[in-house]
Amino acid sequence: MNEINPIMYQNQIDKLPQIQQDYNEVKSSVDKDNSLSSIFDVIPTFRRVENIPNKIEHSDYIPAAGLLSLAVLNAPEDWRDMKSAYNQFKCAATNQTFKPSYDYRIAQHPFSFFRGTLLHNFVNPSTSPYPKLAKWLFKHDTTLMDTKLGNSILKKFNIEDISHNTQIENITSTKEAPLFIKAKQYKAKNLFGELTARAMTRTTKIGTAVLGGLETVHLAREISDGENALKSTAKSAINLTSTIAGIGYGGAIGAKCIGPIGSLVGMGLGAIAGNQIAKLID
DSSP: OOOOOHHHHHHHHHHHHHHHHHHHHHHHHHHHHTTTGGGGGGSHHHHHHTTHHHHHHTTOHHHHHHHHHHHHHHHHHHHHHHHHHHHHHHHHHTTOOOOOSSOTTTOBOOOOSSTTSTTHHHHSTTTOSSHHHHHHHHHHOOBGGGSHHHHHHHHHTTOEEEEEEEEEEOTTOOSSSOOEEEEEEEEOSSHHHHHHHHHHHTSBHHHHHHHHHHHHHHHHHHHHTTOOHHHHHHHHHHHHHHHHHHHHHHHHHHHHHTSHHHHHHHHHHHHHHHHHHHHHHO
């Protein structure tokens, strides 16, 4: 049996603190970058809640509660989106014909902040306990394409929009009087113009405002803790813009090319890309 060299043994003991430090640094780096959790960003509900632990760790309790509320609110619609993607995958695996609610290759239906969520009936004036409030919310539940910015995009890229019928029921739809939303086909001279219009059609005004409000709360806390106001404001603006744009463009590209599956995967990849861009600029 070989004898243990006391000097070599002591050298290994002396290296233990450094080894532990190196391990902690690697572990911290992995946790900080969320490289493992990013894989699950294709799952809408997970994507909404993955930043909550980080918010709580930094005492951002209001933004954390807001993100959790959005996840709970959108859970039914997220489930329907995943079910639609699953049905498309199942049809492809069994050589069956997948029948979407409209031709996603040429058109994009407008997203809604309330449609299909837990507040769906609350925003329907005919079923809401507060009809006037419901009517106001329904009126403003539109997308970024229904803004001056959206109109300027149409003019800048000389985009023609054509309405297409869908099988997606509107919030005000009833069994007695079913109403369906219209999808938009954007005919543009270049692909970027079309994708921009489609991305903005997938981004709601209320959703953007809510995320902006949560980011403002986070910004206020950072400034109150002594952070540089100008730097923090720029960082928050870049983070919000890159995330929304990444999800919008990613989802638009995926939906146009593949459909429901592409929409989910595209939004997940877009969220990752937007997050990485924000970190790079920061």
